[in-house]
Amino acid sequence: MRKVMLVCNAGMSTGIMAKKIEEASEGTLEVAAYGEAEFEDHLEGVEMILVGPQIRYLVPNIQAKVSCPVDSIAPQHYGVMNGKAVYQQIIDRIGA
Amino acid sequence: MSNVMDSLTTYLEKHVLPIANKLSTQRHLHAIRDAFISLVPVTLFGGICTILSSAPAVEPGSNFLLEAWANFAAANSTLLTWANTMTMGALSVYIALGVTYFLCKHYKIDAFIPLVLTMGGFLLICFGPVELGWDAKTADILYLDGKGLLVAIFLSILTVEGYRAMREHNVGRIALPPSVPASLSEAFASLVPGIIILAVDTAIFAIFNSMGTTLPAFIYTNLAPVFNATDSLGFAAIATLLVQFFWFFGVHDAALSGVLGPIRDGGLSVNAAAQAAGEALPNIFTTPFWVYFVVIGGCGSVLALAILLIRSKSKQLRTIGRVGIVPAFFNISEPIIFGVPLMMNPMFFIPFLLTSTVNAIIAYVCMMTGLVAKTFALLSWNMPCIFGAYLSTFDWKAVVLVVALIAIDALLYYPFYKAYEKQLVAQEEADETSAETA
Numbered sequence: 169m170r171k172v173m174l175v176c177n178a179g180m181s182t183g184i185m186a187k188k189i190e191e192a193s194e195g196t197l198e199v200a201a202y203g204e205a206e207f208e209d210h211l212e213g214v215e216m217i218l219v220g221p222q223i224r225y226l227v228p229n230i231q232a233k234v235s236c237p238v239d240s241i242a243p244q245h246y247g248v249m250n251g252k253a254v255y256q257q258i259i260d261r262i263g264a
Numbered sequence: 265m266s267n268v269m270d271s272l273t274t275y276l277e278k279h280v281l282p283i284a285n286k287l288s289t290q291r292h293l294h295a296i297r298d299a300f301i302s303l304v305p306v307t308l309f310g311g312i313c314t315i316l317s318s319a320p321a322v323e324p325g326s327n328f329l330l331e332a333w334a335n336f337a338a339a340n341s342t343l344l345t346w347a348n349t350m351t352m353g354a355l356s357v358y359i360a361l362g363v364t365y366f367l368c369k370h371y372k373i374d375a376f377i378p379l380v381l382t383m384g385g386f387l388l389i390c391f392g393p394v395e396l397g398w399d400a401k402t403a404d405i406l407y408l409d410g411k412g413l414l415v416a417i418f419l420s421i422l423t424v425e426g427y428r429a430m431r432e433h434n435v436g437r438i439a440l441p442p443s444v445p446a447s448l449s450e451a452f453a454s455l456v457p458g459i460i461i462l463a464v465d466t467a468i469f470a471i472f473n474s475m476g477t478t479l480p481a482f483i484y485t486n487l488a489p490v491f492n493a494t495d496s497l498g499f500a501a502i503a504t505l506l507v508q509f510f511w512f513f514g515v516h517d518a519a520l521s522g523v524l525g526p527i528r529d530g531g532l533s534v535n536a537a538a539q540a541a542g543e544a545l546p547n548i549f550t551t552p553f554w555v556y557f558v559v560i561g562g563c564g565s566v567l568a569l570a571i572l573l574i575r576s577k578s579k580q581l582r583t584i585g586r587v588g589i590v591p592a593f594f595n596i597s598e599p600i601i602f603g604v605p606l607m608m609n610p611m612f613f614i615p616f617l618l619t620s621t622v623n624a625i626i627a628y629v630c631m632m633t634g635l636v637a638k639t640f641a642l643l644s645w646n647m648p649c650i651f652g653a654y655l656s657t658f659d660w661k662a663v664v665l666v667v668a669l670i671a672i673d674a675l676l677y678y679p680f681y682k683a684y685e686k687q688l689v690a691q692e693e694a695d696e697t698s699a700e701t702a
Binding site: 177184204248 | 297511583599603605607
């Protein structure tokens with residue numbers, strides 16, 4: 169299973185999103201949500217990082233710390249917790 | 265009109281994002297914020313102890329459970345008070361350690377020696393010696409709670425910065441032969457910087473001791489007007505407005521909580537200590553005040569809006585209402601803010617800024633006039649407001665207040681929500697007809 173990480177302020181609302189993405193991936197992705205204070209401790213094996221829109225201004229800072237691709241989640245997908253759309257975004261970036 | 269608003273919000277976003285980035289990545293503010301976030305076990309444990317010790321007064325024989333609780337609280341009052349005093353009531357100690365740790369993490373230096381030095385400095389500066397006899401030592405621990413917070417924060421920042429600067433410039437580094445193990449030469453490298461820092465701390469103690477006071481006592485008495493200013497109606501309203509302004513751009517208020525966190529948690533810690541001592545609570549603008557009475561349903565006070573949304577005529581809004589109402593109940597507002605969206609939506613600019621601010625003003629006035637009891641405990645910011653309001657105040661009127669605030673928020677959102685809904689319904693109908701004709 170491939171690993172993807174979601175980052176938001178406390179890992180709280182991205183926690184809901186993580187489940188939705190895992191469902192949409194039908195078991196091909198392992199998605200974990202972390203707070204911005206702790207994400208650096210859990211980077212091992214992570215192929216992509218998605219940032220919650222509420223801290224999208226941190227994308228450049230996070231990108232500077234990691235070697236995998238970093239994207240922010242579109243607010244309209246985040247709002248309705250559209251796991252499918254975000255799954256598609258991940259696949260487009262790192263391949264199926 | 266809407267085009268002007270659109271370009272204005274886009275223009276503002278371009279300027280708000282860099283500010284949010286600067287504020288939230290500033291290393292000291294960042295360390296302070298992380299320290300506060302990480303102390304949940306301490307504040308929660310202290311909060312539970314305070315609640316357990318605050319049994320309501322009951323007539324004998326009226327309610328078996330309440331009576332048993334009152335007896336338990338009376339029999340264990342020292343235990344419960346001590347447990348709270350040394351956890352929530354010693355907030356400054358934990359914050360000093362937290363800020364030191366996270367700042368070291370930022371600089372990627374080993375945190376152990378700086379933690380020891382911060383602790384040493386804290387004991388030297390924030391404790392007041394009363395009697396230092398051979399068989400009995402007594403110290404004054406009055407400033408372990410929120411009143412010592414300012415000193416705790418500055419002490420830990422200065423300790424880490426001083427330590428780092430001295431290590432970088434090899435101050436007092438003793439050249440050891442290469443045969444000496446690395447761990448040992450590390451220990452020697454921190455020897456002189458450590459001694460210098462502790463000597464400075466001791467000098468600070470000496471200065472204030474000669475004036476018959478301690479640094480935190482001196483600051484707290486002389487800066488009292490500043491502390492009072494952060495617990496005022498005006499400050500509460502402006503702080504709320506500012507947080508909402510950031511959120512309007514869909515930007516998390518983490519950018520501000522490096523400053524607001526210490527004020528809110530400090531106020532709570534002082535209140536918890538007062539509650540444990542059976543005295544009147546001094547502060548209104550505390551963390552539970554914020555999470556249970558101001559941002560009801562998360563920032564934007566979206567719980568009221570979520571309730572409106574689940575019965576919306578617009579399919580889109582109804583869906584978002586259903587997705588967002590449960591998180592909103594637990595004070596997570598992101599689904600509603602990004603889904604409706606409220607973020608950068610000119611239609612909602614006014615109610616989005618107004619609802620939380622109105623909540624802050626009304627709740628502040630209610631507590632200032634004594635209509636509703638002030639807060640002294642925080643269980644979790646995720647606890648639904650109506651429960652949180654009761655458990656943080658032990659006043660049933662607080663629950664009435666929260667319900668009233670939700671109704672007021674709904675009234676404030678209603679006209680703007682209706683206008684927006686009308687737009688969406690028209691759009692949805694147009695889409696349907698075009699789909700049919702296609």
